[in-house]
Amino acid sequence: MKNLLTRRSIRKYSSRPIDDALLDRLMEQASRTQTMGNLQLYSVVVSRSAEVKHRLAPAHFNQPMVTEAPVVLTICADFNRTSQWARCRQAEPGYDNFLSFINAATDALLYAQTLCCLMDEEGLGYCYLGTTVYQPQTIIDVLHLPRLVMPVATLTVGWPAEEPPQSDRLPLASFVHREAYADYTPQRIDEYYLPKEQLPENIHFVELNKKQTLAQVFTDLRYTRSDNEALSATLLQALRRQGFLD
Numbered sequence: 001m002k003n004l005l006t007r008r009s010i011r012k013y014s015s016r017p018i019d020d021a022l023l024d025r026l027m028e029q030a031s032r033t034q035t036m037g038n039l040q041l042y043s044v045v046v047s048r049s050a051e052v053k054h055r056l057a058p059a060h061f062n063q064p065m066v067t068e069a070p071v072v073l074t075i076c077a078d079f080n081r082t083s084q085w086a087r088c089r090q091a092e093p094g095y096d097n098f099l100s101f102i103n104a105a106t107d108a109l110l111y112a113q114t115l116c117c118l119m120d121e122e123g124l125g126y127c128y129l130g131t132t133v134y135q136p137q138t139i140i141d142v143l144h145l146p147r148l149v150m151p152v153a154t155l156t157v158g159w160p161a162e163e164p165p166q167s168d169r170l171p172l173a174s175f176v177h178r179e180a181y182a183d184y185t186p187q188r189i190d191e192y193y194l195p196k197e198q199l200p201e202n203i204h205f206v207e208l209n210k211k212q213t214l215a216q217v218f219t220d221l222r223y224t225r226s227d228n229e230a231l232s233a234t235l236l237q238a239l240r241r242q243g244f245l246d
Helices: 020-030 050-060 064-068 080-088 098-122 136-143 186-197 200-208 214-222 225-241
Strands: 042-047 071-078 125-129 149-158
Touching: 020 098, 042 050, 042 098, 050 064, 050 071, 050 136, 064 149, 071 080, 071 098, 098 125, 098 149, 136 149, 136 225, 186 200, 186 214, 200 214
Parallel strands: none
Antiparallel strands: 042 071, 071 149, 125 149
């Protein structure tokens, strides 16, 4: 049994299958999470077949856990279902806009986080893939997502076959602001980030990448301006195709 204080991302899974009844129970329980207007603006695509996982893998830069995990869950912002319901009940929906995407994406991500907490409690392992919004059109095509449905999160799920160390976290004071936002001075940055930068694994990470600082690894190699701009253009294009942008 695990909880948030012991959670860690799991990328290696045992061959033990995940029972349909267990997964369905957790997905149903997760639907009790908060949602805008009680509309539940999300859908989950459950992928178990090797063929589908293989076709999804390129959208996630072929990370091994996509094809090796027993289950891949693609969690989508979904205003299609609500719009179809409205039309079937003599109501005209107006959800083909960016605000509606933000609302549905918020619903979907809240649902995803609740599901993660429930899976932790059951002892399941999972990895949250931020790559979902990098190449969304591949996911849209593989999963046949209709207009007003947009993938926003992916979870690879299985019974853990590893127990990796927990990642470090910034202290509470670094992200909690009292009454109003207090901007960050160089002194506060040192207070919050020096302990992180001085961890042996992060010192090694900097050396391995032949950089001077940990920040440079992120800005120059991992999340570069050019990549961010290119992937932003891809994301906006997919949002237009799915009907959320003019």
